[in-house]
Amino acid sequence: MRIAVDAMGGDNAPIEIVKGCIRAAKEFSDITLVLYGKEELIRKELGENLPNIEIVHSDEVILSEDDPVRSIRRKKESSMVKAAQSVKNNENHALFSAGNTGALLTAGTLIIGRIKGVDRPGLLATFPSLANEGAIFHVIDVGANADSKPLNINQYATLATEYAKHVHGKNKPTVGLLNNGTEENKGNEVTKAAYQLLKENEAIHFIGNVEARELLNGVADVVVTDGFTGNAVLKTIEGTALSMVKVLKDAIMNSGLKSKLGGLLLKDSLKDLKDILDYSKHGGAVLFGVKAPVIKTHGSATEEPVYYTIRQIRDMLKSNLLEDLITHFDTQDK
């Protein structure tokens, strides 16, 4: 299994990307990581030679502020475009980047290409739920498409169901439609129409509408939504959690309690709160609907999230998920 890594993407590239790759390469002898980027910088970070890390030099870098479509079309020598090309050419089997999200989505769709039968790829993110220790749920689309059609949402449901089955070993993952009420007749034009498609979709276990208030309680294993709402919900969870950690810190700082006990309590509680936030442990966001795994991790990712994301890609490759999805949609198409 060969994974193409955009070593120049993200705020901490290439240092933290390389560190995460070293850790993953040492732990998993069945993968080869091919790092695309400035060879000198990468080699300096790499230090020793590892048998399953390769470097492919590329001069250009796509920056976070670059226009997605234009940069993918014009920066042919960039680490991201060259890495994507290698996946298209079957030299490598998956694409990893912590760089410009829009550009990566474009690279996935335009270079690697859509699975036949999938109308529009969607971006899937995984969150911890409070239902029980270690429980998670997936939300798709968290921002690949600003305007999703009912058909797209129905396809997201199938894609994420297969992901939950193949990669997380969920037997019969529940699928909920994010909506402004739980009753069947609730929603806007898109969700009302999506509801009807989801109800008829035999590839999924649809449980009806779910509300944003219940997401973190683990109301469904898979939550499907249009990319605009999904993006807003993802960012609201982040923003609210960060704000609350800040309030808690301030409250304790201002309380004047400086005893060892107070400090201890503070530290543990804040750590637990931050763990809720820390979905990097569950890997990166997956662009679903393209022919190979394309995974985006947070721009601020450090060694550990990079490592977790590569582990996630390895799990995806080992599970034959993509092959099964390609077959599924090919059958549907006929």
Next chain:
Amino acid sequence: MRIAVDAMGGDNAPIEIVKGCIRAAKEFSDITLVLYGKEELIRKELGENLPNIEIVHSDEVILSEDDPVRSIRRKKESSMVKAAQSVKNNENHALFSAGNTGALLTAGTLIIGRIKGVDRPGLLATFPSLANEGAIFHVIDVGANADSKPLNINQYATLATEYAKHVHGKNKPTVGLLNNGTEENKGNEVTKAAYQLLKENEAIHFIGNVEARELLNGVADVVVTDGFTGNAVLKTIEGTALSMVKVLKDAIMNSGLKSKLGGLLLKDSLKDLKDILDYSKHGGAVLFGVKAPVIKTHGSATEEPVYYTIRQIRDMLKSNLLEDLITHFDTQDK
């Protein structure tokens, strides 16, 4: 100033509604509260007669599970419909309810009626921001319309700007458009078109797109959005905040620290966290775009939120907000 109160709406009606009314009536001698509902129940709670509390008996009640439009059309003798009718007939000047939200929106739109020139009323909620002590921001629409058009979003901006000026004394409230990125070209079809209208709207101080992650940091005084996204964001803030309070509680319960200090620290921190959540202090959600103030407070509201909401209605009535809005849109229409 006469306020029509639906005394039968909400989980704690009529007891907590009447309690909140008593407190408000005693504090504000310039308002008269007209309580609609089962006279016997209300009178029992009321105890003493107050000069500025009146009761109008009504037998029927609109339940939280009732279909909004059907219940408003058929339950003519319900407390909510009779209260709304009294506002339409100018017997009272504002409508308060903690009951069925959809029914209240319907009553506002169908019975009291839209302001001439306003296409669709929107629901405005007020949140505390962490920008500084006592800072707040408003979000509109949080759920009156599942499908909002760019025109609607632009009108929400004007309505909320006038609210922030009249009721909260903001001189030049900033208006942000909730979007999936800050650049002008970001968004879905609706937000892209809304951006252009907002840019041209001379009645507001538009500062561009804002992201959901920044809301609680006070990125804008007024945040405008379609009712579907606004509803999802509102419920995500609630759900995330509640989840985090739960995690914190569990963490401290399980830490085995039972000292007085630990308990004290816990209590204060949780209180601060809950205060973020507790937007009931800022009153209820306002249905904007109808001819009189129509205010919905949380279904679980107790005495205090009821009191705050009535104070908010009094502020709205004293400020001549509605008269000014009616004039503004009438001028625009010509």
